[in-house]
Amino acid sequence: MKSLKELYRIGVGPSSSHTMAPYAACKEIKSKYGEDCKYVVTLFGSLSDTGKGHGTDEVIKRALGENTEVIFDKTRTELPHPNYMQVVAKTNKGEFTHEIISLGGGAYSLDGNAPIGEEIYHEKNFSEIKEYCLKKGIKICDYAYEREPDIKDYLRLVWKQMKASVKEGLDAKGILPGGLEIERKAGYLHSQISIFHPAEAIENMLVCSYAFAVAEQNAGGGIIVTAPTCGASGVLPACLEYMQNKKKFSDDKIIDALATAGVIGNVIKQNASISGAECGCQAEIGSACSMASAALAALHNMDIEQIEYAAEVAMEHYLGLTCDPINGLVQIPCIERNAVAAMRAINALSLAKFLTQTRKISFDVIVHTMYETGKDMHCSYRETSKAGLAKTYKKA
Ligand code: SF4
Structure with missing residues (x-):
């Protein structure tokens, strides 16, 4: 069993997969580029299907700034995960694309790097x-x-x-x-x-x-x-x-x-x-x-x-x-x-x-x-x- 920090996550509702993880991932991306950057975010799969109802686009704009375009792509079906999204950061040095997978429970992977929580509690039940x-x-x-x-x-x-x-x-x-x-x-x-x-x-x-x-x-x-x-x-x-x-x-x-x-x-x-x-x-x-x-x-x-x-x-x-x-x-x-x-x-x-x-x-x-x-x-x-x-x- 992993840390209690992975059970009790502090973040944005209403959904750990549709708002909490996308918000945290976008915050992490923003910390790399700072304020003077524009973003285009594309949501796929379940994030696109029910993202509007969950307010996924709103929390993304809250994390990256109002200067962010959010696209709901319902056409692409070949996806690496049902909860998949891409963020393109447009900077004065060029454009940089990041891939995010919302893994459930507020966890996410950014560009293939998933947080691997250590097993801290060795008792099984x-x-x-x-x-x-x-x-x-x-x-x-x-x-x-x-x-x-x-x-x-x-x-x-x-x-x-x-x-x-x-x-x-x-x-x-x-x-x-x-x-x-x-x-x-x-x-x-x-x-x-x-x-x-x-x-x-x-x-x-x-x-x-x-x-x-x-x-x-x-x-x-x-x-x-x-x-x-x-x-x-x-x-x-x-x-x-x-x-x-x-x-x-x-x-x-x-x-x-x-x-x-x-x-x-x-x-x-x-x-x-x-x-x-x-x-x-x-x-x-x-x-x-x-x-x-x-x-x-x-x-x-x-x-x-x-x-x-x-x-x-x-x-x-x-x-x-x-x-x-x-x-x-x-x-x-x-x-x-x-x-x-x-x-x-x-x-x-x-x-x-x-x-x-x-x-x-x-x-x-x-x-x-x-x-x-x-x-x-x-x-x-x-x-x-x-x-x-x-x-x-x-x-x-
Ligand atoms: S499990 Fe389903 S019905 Fe129950 S609180 Fe979560 S979203 Fe609502």
Whole structure:
């Protein structure tokens, strides 16, 4: 398993493959040429097919400058990869062409050089990690710090950005881009808490407003943290923001929870998938819910068995969840799904508190089951927008 830096990526939404990677790659190219340069960018394959809806052209212009022409080429079919693009830099010394492949999860290769992440975590699954931690008498977060001594500083940046995304999303107003005419609702939800009385209703409304805030920031092309993906980026920050506000957990405690959730996300990434295109939404929202539930269990000083149960039960009831975003936009059903998963993560925490002793299913079994289910899922339900809601939706 690789660094948690590769799981928690800070970048531009709404899609790790269609905006985050192209933005980062273009920034890297711009750093070679400086300000006095014009660019022509050509998008091919999936970047061309759904790039307009995702706002790929907009983030490219944000990275390279407004003096950039973006071409959507739908004619070329012989491609080195489904997510392929070319950038021509026009300088006073001549023209230079760069090739970019968006590899998924925010990773990219530039001119054939793919970032090859080092394998830092040698344990292959959760049971090996648990065995190691129990033998050494350490917590999951300590295991992460042992393997990545500098990761705490990075997780501080992650937490800072997550909080910023919540705040920016709560403050933002207006219609999300893409043509579905969806109004941002995070601020509205947050403003409604004063009319609710039972504590549970207030809790639900607060958690939902935070999840909507980040998911709407993502849908609007704002900066978010993949947790583990752009589409599911609202679940973990919503749970952590709510619990920190409610119980005054220190930032250090939150960092420990992020490290714990990161290890859970890494186990899923290594042994199954965190990609909706590969295994449906169970791999994105299900994984995010597992990570959030494990983070909450760590925050509440639960032991490793309880953390495992929390992560397992959170994933178990997302098995089979399809990916069917309307018009290829990460909006319906994605935004609401973040809110529902954040509430479910809190429910999973309650079950873990009382039922861990009685459980029959390990986290590794549920991860394997999710992968098998994803492989059996018809391809039209794996981020193609050809089935499910994407097919049946009719604009009123
Ligand atoms: S429906 Fe698809 S695009 Fe939306 S959050 Fe789920 S996996 Fe991501």
